[in-house]
Amino acid sequence: MRLELINLSKKFRSMRGEIEAVKDVDLAVEEKEFFVLLGPSGCGKSTLLNLVAGLEKPTAGEIKFDSDPVASFDKRIFRSPKERNVAMVFQNYALYPHLKVYDNIAFPLKIEKWDKGEIENAVKKAADILGISGLLDDKPSELSGGQRQRVAIARAIVREPNIFLLDEPLSNLDAQLRMSMRTELKNLQRRLEITTLYVTHDQTEALTLGDRVAILNEGRIEQVGSPLDLYDKPKNIFVARFLGSSPINIFNAKVIEENGTYIEIWGNRIQLPEDRAEKVRSLRTDKVVFGIRPEDVSLERDTDRPSVKGRIEDIELLGRETLLHISVKDSIIRALSDSSKWETGQNVGIMFVMEKAHFFEAE
Numbered sequence: 001m002r003l004e005l006i007n008l009s010k011k012f013r014s015m016r017g018e019i020e021a022v023k024d025v026d027l028a029v030e031e032k033e034f035f036v037l038l039g040p041s042g043c044g045k046s047t048l049l050n051l052v053a054g055l056e057k058p059t060a061g062e063i064k065f066d067s068d069p070v071a072s073f074d075k076r077i078f079r080s081p082k083e084r085n086v087a088m089v090f091q092n093y094a095l096y097p098h099l100k101v102y103d104n105i106a107f108p109l110k111i112e113k114w115d116k117g118e119i120e121n122a123v124k125k126a127a128d129i130l131g132i133s134g135l136l137d138d139k140p141s142e143l144s145g146g147q148r149q150r151v152a153i154a155r156a157i158v159r160e161p162n163i164f165l166l167d168e169p170l171s172n173l174d175a176q177l178r179m180s181m182r183t184e185l186k187n188l189q190r191r192l193e194i195t196t197l198y199v200t201h202d203q204t205e206a207l208t209l210g211d212r213v214a215i216l217n218e219g220r221i222e223q224v225g226s227p228l229d230l231y232d233k234p235k236n237i238f239v240a241r242f243l244g245s246s247p248i249n250i251f252n253a254k255v256i257e258e259n260g261t262y263i264e265i266w267g268n269r270i271q272l273p274e275d276r277a278e279k280v281r282s283l284r285t286d287k288v289v290f291g292i293r294p295e296d297v298s299l300e301r302d303t304d305r306p307s308v309k310g311r312i313e314d315i316e317l318l319g320r321e322t323l324l325h326i327s328v329k330d331s332i333i334r335a336l337s338d339s340s341k342w343e344t345g346q347n348v349g350i351m352f353v354m355e356k357a358h359f360f361e362a363e
């Protein structure tokens, strides 16, 4: 099933006045795709998912399942969640506490009045896929967070939905469980081949799970792309800052054209390779924002060679790697290093992999 959102908007009226939680969103999720919506708290992720599920009505725009509009403001179409046949996993799992695991998973089928034998087969199959066959007689209160999570997912997949909608399903789990559930979810989705829309504020989750990812900010889509695309070619500062486990370095710089293209920063001139120079020229201004990821900053003990010089202020150990905070004039530059040879207070020369430099218009 292909999912298409066309000029989709949702306004809420509340005590605080009118809030546009989703603004003019255009998006297509392809058949069998694992698509992730990533953005900070309050950016409209759950609202968007609820619109697709049929739990909210759009205040403008249209939602199509294949060529079939399931919600359209202009055409006054609104299909109920049941008619849409989507399966949703909520952040809080939303299991029925008084029902056994078996009956929790069977619930959507009982509502659809399947017969007993069919229900039993479907529940057993779903439980088997998720490795919870031994828990069918337990109550949710007797289960761990990870087990409850599996039950919620089993309930969602028990009836082959058109689309799978997941709202931060792993956020209540501890780090280790989150990682193993992530792998399981990805494999499960590949096996079931069901179009999936997955919401998270966790960039690692988004980048590891998504075939494609949309970055959402204040109800709008900032950029859509493959994880690598978003990481290597962020369209704006928001996207650049939002991705990366150590945040990208961002500085204002001046562009100078003089037998080549340079940026001037901290009183130093740094030459740009041709494709970066082209990018800078396309911005048509001499005041740009220069972004460089910590892994694209390297250090030298020899402070004479590189033109930018700084002092190590702080050293953060991140497992095998080290994140160094280096002061240059009034700025702090973050650099990732795989070596532990550095000391605080040490003077260093700083080099940037300028082929990997990002340039943006000033905000």
Ligand SMILES: Nc1ncnc2c1ncn2[C@@H]1O[C@H](COP(=O)(O)OP(=O)(O)OP(=O)(O)O)[C@@H](O)[C@H]1O
Pocket: 012, 013, 014, 019, 020, 021, 039, 040, 041, 042, 043, 044, 045, 046, 047, 048, 201
């Ligand atoms: N029923 C509602 N009535 C009024 N405002 C709402 C309603 N639901 C959501 N909002 C507002 O819409 C905006 C988007 O909310 P939403 O829950 O979609 O964000 P989110 O991205 O899912 O955030 P989080 O990551 O914290 O779950 C917020 O400003 C929220 O306060």
Ligand SMILES: [Mg+2]
Pocket: 045, 046, 047
């Ligand atoms: Mg939410």
